[in-house]
Amino acid sequence: MTLIRKIALGSIVPAVLLAIWWAMSLQSSVVPSIGSVVEVLMNPSVAPADLDTTSITAGAQISILRVVLGFGLAGITGIVAGFLIGLSRTSREIFAPAMSVAMAISPIAWLPVSIIVFGLATPASVLFGDEAWRYNTLDQLSFAVVAVIWYGAFFPVALNTAAGVRGVRRAHMETVRVLGAGRMQMLTKVILPASMPAIFTGLRLGGGIAWRVIVAAEIFPGTRSGLGYMISASHEIGEYRYAFAAIIVIGAIGLVLDGGFRLLAWRVGHWQAKER
Amino acid sequence: METHQTATKSVLQFRDAGKRFCTPARPDLWAVRDLSLDCPAGKITCIVGPSGCGKTTLLRLAAGLDDATTGQVVLNGATVSGPSQGVGLVSQEGGLLPWMSVEQNVALGLSIAGRSRADRRARAARALGRVHLPPEVSKSFPHELSGGMRRRAALARVLCSEAPVLLMDEPFGGLDEHTRRKLQTQLVELWTEDRPTILFITHSIEEAVMLADRVVVMGFATKTAEIEIDLTHPRDPLSPDSLDCQLKIRELLQQTRQPQSL
Numbered sequence: 001m002t003l004i005r006k007i008a009l010g011s012i013v014p015a016v017l018l019a020i021w022w023a024m025s026l027q028s029s030v031v032p033s034i035g036s037v038v039e040v041l042m043n044p045s046v047a048p049a050d051l052d053t054t055s056i057t058a059g060a061q062i063s064i065l066r067v068v069l070g071f072g073l074a075g076i077t078g079i080v081a082g083f084l085i086g087l088s089r090t091s092r093e094i095f096a097p098a099m100s101v102a103m104a105i106s107p108i109a110w111l112p113v114s115i116i117v118f119g120l121a122t123p124a125s126v127l128f129g130d131e132a133w134r135y136n137t138l139d140q141l142s143f144a145v146v147a148v149i150w151y152g153a154f155f156p157v158a159l160n161t162a163a164g165v166r167g168v169r170r171a172h173m174e175t176v177r178v179l180g181a182g183r184m185q186m187l188t189k190v191i192l193p194a195s196m197p198a199i200f201t202g203l204r205l206g207g208g209i210a211w212r213v214i215v216a217a218e219i220f221p222g223t224r225s226g227l228g229y230m231i232s233a234s235h236e237i238g239e240y241r242y243a244f245a246a247i248i249v250i251g252a253i254g255l256v257l258d259g260g261f262r263l264l265a266w267r268v269g270h271w272q273a274k275e276r
Numbered sequence: 277m278e279t280h281q282t283a284t285k286s287v288l289q290f291r292d293a294g295k296r297f298c299t300p301a302r303p304d305l306w307a308v309r310d311l312s313l314d315c316p317a318g319k320i321t322c323i324v325g326p327s328g329c330g331k332t333t334l335l336r337l338a339a340g341l342d343d344a345t346t347g348q349v350v351l352n353g354a355t356v357s358g359p360s361q362g363v364g365l366v367s368q369e370g371g372l373l374p375w376m377s378v379e380q381n382v383a384l385g386l387s388i389a390g391r392s393r394a395d396r397r398a399r400a401a402r403a404l405g406r407v408h409l410p411p412e413v414s415k416s417f418p419h420e421l422s423g424g425m426r427r428r429a430a431l432a433r434v435l436c437s438e439a440p441v442l443l444m445d446e447p448f449g450g451l452d453e454h455t456r457r458k459l460q461t462q463l464v465e466l467w468t469e470d471r472p473t474i475l476f477i478t479h480s481i482e483e484a485v486m487l488a489d490r491v492v493v494m495g496f497a498t499k500t501a502e503i504e505i506d507l508t509h510p511r512d513p514l515s516p517d518s519l520d521c522q523l524k525i526r527e528l529l530q531q532t533r534q535p536q537s538l
């Protein structure tokens with residue numbers, strides 16, 4: 001009963017949106033029909049013949065790869081930086097104000113700067129030089145875009161980790177100190193597990209930002225692949241069914257990403273909500 | 277009696293120990309002041325005193341979690357300057373780590389000491405049995421236990437470390453009379469088996485008389501009296517001798533409170 005209720009109530013908004021979409025597609029030549037978008041979605045691995053872009057699957061693949069790279073780097077550097085500023089007051093006083101300012105700036109704002117700094121360099125061009133074009137996938141992961149994703153995800157990860165580390169209860173530290181733990185064991189037995197929930201909150205936030213940033217970065221001129229590029233390319237020639245399909249896929253991947261992190265966060269942090 | 281006392285070896289000694297806290301609100305607060313105290317080997321020493329008189333502070337000095345501002349705390353002949361091996365602590369809050377299962381919590385000292393997994397499990401299971409916790413709870417998390425079970429788990433942890441000196445800060449505080457009595461009896465049983473030196477803090481006079489070989493009465497920041505309790509275990513809190521001791525301690529406590537009330 002509750003499941004039926006959940007599904008029924010949850011589908012009201014999508015149903016209304018679909019109805020509006022349908023009504024508008026009858027009126028406008030720009031808004032694609034639901035059927036045409038579904039058709040694109042049903043054949044995700046077919047590259048559109050009328051569009052200078054790859055298929056939905058290939059685009060999603062490259063977008064995901066870019067995010068995995070940028071977000072992976074942000075996760076690692078962010079957790080390390082978070083521990084540093086969480087544990088050392090001096091480094092916190094040095095870095096925290098600058099980080100708060102940096103976090104307020106949209107990562108996309110840095111894209112032009114990033115392109116100037118990194119140029120068109122990609123892992124392929126660094127590794128293989130003139131032969132780079134042979135390694136298509138690697139050649140699509142331009143450092144300029146990866147750096148912008150890193151920028152978007154780094155600060156939430158670092159600041160949340162730092163907050164988690166700082167929030168470790170003294171009583172818990174003392175518990176292991178009395179049992180003979182040294183500095184390293186305080187880290188592994190208390191600080192790390194105690195800040196896990198905060199770290200995962202940071203990762204979830206950072207992951208969400210990274211996914212939003214990649215689409216925006218791909219719409220920006222200079223990139224010629226990915227779901228974002230598909231949107232801008234279909235805009236160029238007014239074939240909006242590809243843009244709509246890409247948007248739906250972006251939403252779906254974002255949902256899966258967030259759900260995955262929620263699940264992980266629950267696994268490492270379920271004790272926290274129930275703590276008395 | 278007097279001569280017997282000087283003959284017993286003292287494991288833990290406070291020598292004119294003092295602890296001052298400086299906070300903006302109270303810049304010169306002596307939580308413990310010039311306090312001297314002996315905890316004889318293999319005996320239970322109970323400290324009773326009103327809330328805020330410095331009991332926890334005193335215990336933290338012994339645990340090496342705080343440094344004495346004046347004087348010193350001596351453990352087995354050496355001045356305490358940090359947490360020492362062979363000293364187990366049950367803190368006022370119990371100190372179970374919420375992200376670890378009961379078993380992991382109980383065996384925490386062993387895992388810090390680098391003992392093997394099999395060893396840890398076996399010893400944790402034994403310790404849980406000794407405090408009468410059913411084996412099923414070993415996989416539970418602290419928040420899934422009742423207050424009394426959590427106290428038992430905390431007790432199991434110090435038992436697991438086999439420390440010869442146990443510092444216990446109101447380990448049975450906030451429990452109902454029945455559970456409390458049961459835990460007291462169990463503690464005495466455990467103590468009879470291993471004979472650790474115990475420094476036990478409580479603000480219950482009855483509990484002190486149930487457990488202690490020696491009761492130390494504290495007023496604010498200082499020791500005001502020491503009473504030897506020479507009753508055999510198991511003790512009955514309602515026996516005439518026991519009531520006698522309780523009355524004596526109550527009087528001492530009331531006397532000490534007056535000068536502080538200004």
Ligand SMILES: Nc1ncnc2c1ncn2[C@@H]1O[C@H](COP(=O)(O)OP(=O)(O)OP(=O)(O)O)[C@@H](O)[C@H]1O
Pocket residue numbers: 297298299305306307325326327328329330331332333334368479
């Ligand atoms: N870290 C601290 N900083 C400042 N003051 C403190 C600190 N710890 C304790 N005090 C003060 O020292 C005094 C003694 O505190 P303590 O915790 O030792 O009392 P207690 O006897 O254990 O009380 P209770 O029975 O309520 O647990 C109190 O006035 C308290 O405010």
Ligand SMILES: [Mg+2]
Pocket residue numbers: 331332333368445
């Ligand atoms: Mg206390």
